[in-house]
Amino acid sequence: MARIVMKFGGTSMAGTERIRRVAQIVKAQTDRGDEVAVVVSAMAGDTDRLVNFCREANALYDPAEYDVVVAAGEQITSGLLAMTLQALGAQARSWMGWQMPVQTGSAHSKAKIDDITTDQLLESMGAGQIAVIPGFQGLSDKNRITTLGRGGSDTSAVAVAAAVKADRCDIYTDVDGVYTTDPRIVARARKLKAVTFEEMLELASVGAKVLQTRSVGLAMKENVRIQVLSSFTDEDAPAADTIPGTMIVGDEEIEGSDVERQLITGIAHDKNEAKVTLTRVPDQPGAVAHIFEPLSDASINVDMIIQNVGRDKGETDVTFTVPAADLARATDILENMREKIGFNRVISDTRVTKISVVGVGMKSHAGVASTMFSALADRKINIQAITTSEIKVSVLIDEDETELAVRVLHTAYGLDAE
Ligand code: ASP
């Protein structure tokens, strides 16, 4: 017997027919003798609809009331799934965030989970009742409903899995696993058997949008083993216990188990970056601090940074990237600081993409970056900025060359499927 947390996303819960399929998958898991808690999202599109109602009601809405409204989508799907399970002859009941409770702070619309009370939940699961838990919602220390931020049901599922010490947290979605790269760009992208938490964090934050990034950080901290797999399968599909999807686990579990493991695990791309260049910045101590302090004060995340070699007259150019959504704010802040920083011009460009190659294998191997640079050079793709971490090399290129670059790198690192 195992204890499994199963999570179903919005496309899996979208309508009666989909929920029936979910109920069959859940029932099959309990029929094998496992204790099961299910965490569900709202039906796809419903949370957006509820957010719009809030905006229409009051442009300056109270975040506490916003949470009351948007948490409702998950209340509906959890009740519907419990009923559908009962219709299949299974024992099931729903547990709202406030009933367990899922205790959170009071930062409405972006609350963090502090603690989940599990005594009653475990008792009921132990008695053979399937627990159906709405994702995304919690209860603040001031006794009000909170939500965890968009996409937060993944985090709910991982937190429940940690709290009940589950053997595995199966996250069912509309893709059947994590791929070496976006299969819409590279037809020969392969589904990965296993990815480490660290790799998934990099892949999630650089644009492979399978899981909410926060949920992966929590899984790493609590050592919750996750499987990503599809709910869009028919009745004779392989059972989740045979691990048809992608496992996200600690390094220890991967080392040695997967002999065919490649040096590079995956390639991600992110088009939501913008490049900013300040020309003729004084080449002297403190200049760079004057640029980045006000950006950080405004909570603008700077990612890649390059300072060019000094020109004559003690001046230099500084280039960096910010999220495209923050570009207008960033340039405005910099323009206002022109005197203090002492630069000539701000030049910005949103037509850029960040391409990242990720793999724990590069901790122990040299040459990963140079393979990347030569592969891109062979195709005459110009690199505008570079950053590296222990398990990642990222380059900034022209947006028009995104698809070509991803394909070329996928081949260069030997990731193409046979
Ligand atoms: N329904 C919420 C959202 O769309 C939470 C989730 O589905 O993860 O953001």
Ligand code: MG
């Ligand atoms: Mg999601």
